[in-house]
Amino acid sequence: xxxxxxxxxxxxxxxxxxxxxxxxxxxxxxxxxxxxxxxxxxxxxxxxxxxxxxxxxxxxxxxxxxxxxxxxxxxxxxxxxxxxxxxxxxxxxxxxxxxxxxxxxxxxxxxxxxxxxxxxxxxxxxxxxxxxxxxxxxxxxxxxxxxxxxxxxxxxxxxxxxxxxxxxxxxxxxxxxxxxxxxxxxxxxxxxxxxxxxxxxxxxxxxxxxxxxxxxxxxxxxxxxxxxxxxxxxxx
Numbered sequence: 145x146x147x148x149x150x151x152x153x154x155x156x157x158x159x160x161x162x163x164x165x166x167x168x169x170x171x172x173x174x175x176x177x178x179x180x181x182x183x184x185x186x187x188x189x190x191x192x193x194x195x196x197x198x199x200x201x202x203x204x205x206x207x208x209x210x211x212x213x214x215x216x217x218x219x220x221x222x223x224x225x226x227x228x229x230x231x232x233x234x235x236x237x238x239x240x241x242x243x244x245x246x247x248x249x250x251x252x253x254x255x256x257x258x259x260x261x262x263x264x265x266x267x268x269x270x271x272x273x274x275x276x277x278x279x280x281x282x283x284x285x286x287x288x289x290x291x292x293x294x295x296x297x298x299x300x301x302x303x304x305x306x307x308x309x310x311x312x313x314x315x316x317x318x319x320x321x322x323x324x325x326x327x328x329x330x331x332x333x334x335x336x337x338x339x340x341x342x343x344x345x346x347x348x349x350x351x352x353x354x355x356x357x358x359x360x361x362x363x364x365x366x367x368x369x370x371x372x373x374x375x376x377x378x379x380x
Contacts, residue, residue, distance in 0.1 A: 145166070145169045145173070145174075145279045145280070146183065146279060146280060146281070146282050147183050147184065147185050147191065147278070147279045147281075147282040147283070147284075148162065148166060148170070148182055148183065148184045148185070148194060148206075148279070149184075149185050149186075149187060149275055149278050149279045149284060150162075150184060150185065150186050150187070150208075151186075151187055152186060152187065152189075155186065155208065158207060158208055158209070159197070159205055159206070159207055159208070160184065160194060160205065160206045160208050161203055161204075161205055162203065162204045162205070162206065163202060163203045163204075167202075167203065167204055170182070170196075170199075170204055171199075171201075176196050176199065176204075177196065177199065178196050178197065178198065178199050179195065179196060180195070180196045181193050181194065181195055181196075182194050182196070182206070183282065184206065184208050184210070185210070185214070185278075185282070185283075185284040186210060186284060187275075187278075187284055187286055188284060188285055188286055189210065189284055190210035190211060190212055190213060190214075190284070191210060191212040191213070191214060191282065191284060192208060192209045192210035192211050192212055193208070193209050194206035194207065194208040194209075195207045195208075214282075214283045214284040214285050215243065215281070215282070215283055216243070217243050217244075217245045217285065218242055218243030218244055218245075218374065218378050219310075219327075219329070219330040219331065219378065220243075220244050220330070220331050220332075220333055220374055220377065220378065221244075221246040221247075221248075221306070221307075221310060221330070221331070221332040221333070222239060222244050222246065222247045222248065222333055222335070222370070223248045223250060223303070223332065223333065223334040223335070224247060224248065224249055224250065224334075224335050224366075224370070225249075225250055225251070225252040225254070225255055225335065225336045225337040225341065225366075226249045226250065226251065226255045226259050226260065226291075226337070227259075227337060227338070227366045227367070228256075228259060228338075229259065229262040229264040229265075231365070231366055231367050232249075232264065233264065233273050234367045235366060235367045235370055236270065236273045236274055236277065237273050237274075237276050237277040237280065238277065238367065238370060238371045239277070239287075239370055239371070239374065240273075240274045240276075240277025240278055240281070240283075240287055241277040241278070241280045241281040241283075242281070242371060242374050242375070243281070243283065244287060244374065245285060245287045245288065246287060246288050247287050247288070247289045247290070248289075248290045248291075248292055248298075248306075249265075249289065249290070249291045249292070250291075250292045250293075250295055250298055251292065251293045251294060251295045252295050252336060252337055252341055252342070252345055253295075253342050253344075253345065254336070254337045254338065254339045254340070254341075254342065255337050260293060265291070270289060271286070274286060274287055274289070295345065295348075296348065299348050299349060299351075299352060300348070300352070303349075303352050304352040304353065306332065307332040307352070307353055307354075309330060310329065310330040310331055310332045311324075311327065311329060311330070311331050311332070311355075312331075312332045312334070312349075312352075312353045312354040312355065313331060313332070313333050313334070313354065313355055313356075313357050313377075314333075314334040314335075314336075314341065314346060314349045314350075314354040314355070314356050314357070315333070315334065315335045315336065315340075315356075315357060315358070315359065315369060315373055316336075316340060316341065316346050316356040316357070316358060317340060317358050317359075317361075317363060318343075318356075318358075319356040319357060319358050320358075321355065321356060321357050321358065322357060322358060322359075322360075323357040323358065323359055323373060323376050323377070324357070324376075324377065325376055325377070325379075326377075326378075326379060327377045327378060331377050331378075332354075333373060333374070333377070334349055334354060335366065335369060335370055335373065337366065338365070338366060359372060359373065359376070
């Protein structure tokens with residue numbers, strides 16, 4: 145945790161109260177004491193410093209001072225076929241840490257129906273893993289996350305408008321076009337499930353303006369392909 149990311153309801157008159165996972169990290173990893181300073185931020189707000197005022201096994205309180213804006217967002221909108229829950233947790237943390245601020249989780253023919261029943265898709269669970277990504281990257285701006293369980297209506301009715309003003313790319317190993325490098329404009333990036341989008345789905349995406357691109361001959365897991373593609377499009 146490189147940033148103690150606070151929710152607004154944790155703060156009263158510049159005093160923040162911390163418990164649970166964050167307190168465990170302060171005590172067990174950072175090993176703070178009263179008077180120590182730690183980096184803090186507020187969700188969708190500024191970053192700064194927090195001075196430990198009180199500390200116990202149940203709660204810490206910090207006097208906070210916020211004066212630094214978060215880093216700029218990476219100009220990637222992600223359209224991601226819903227992966228298996230464990231992989232989704234890691235992928236969400238990675239893309240949030242990389243600065244992606246708009247994520248669509250979508251269905252496709254190779255997404256198992258049971259994935260949509262996972263308790264991990266509850267808003268609180270999704271938020272927790274995005275917070276972990278923000279804390280890792282020292283960022284405060286929470287991504288907007290949407291779920292679309294019907295692929296064809298989403299593509300035909302919504303996606304054409306969503307991609308306006310961006311270059312639309314779909315990762316697909318069966319193409320001759322390599323993924324571009326160092327893009328100078330916003331990108332909407334679509335990535336399929338394990339096994340990729342089926343040809344019909346790629347054709348449907350192409351019909352609304354997507355260009356199929358590849359990363360090379362190797363077939364990568366979703367959790368590896370997503371950060372690989374983003375870092376190629378917009379190197380750190």
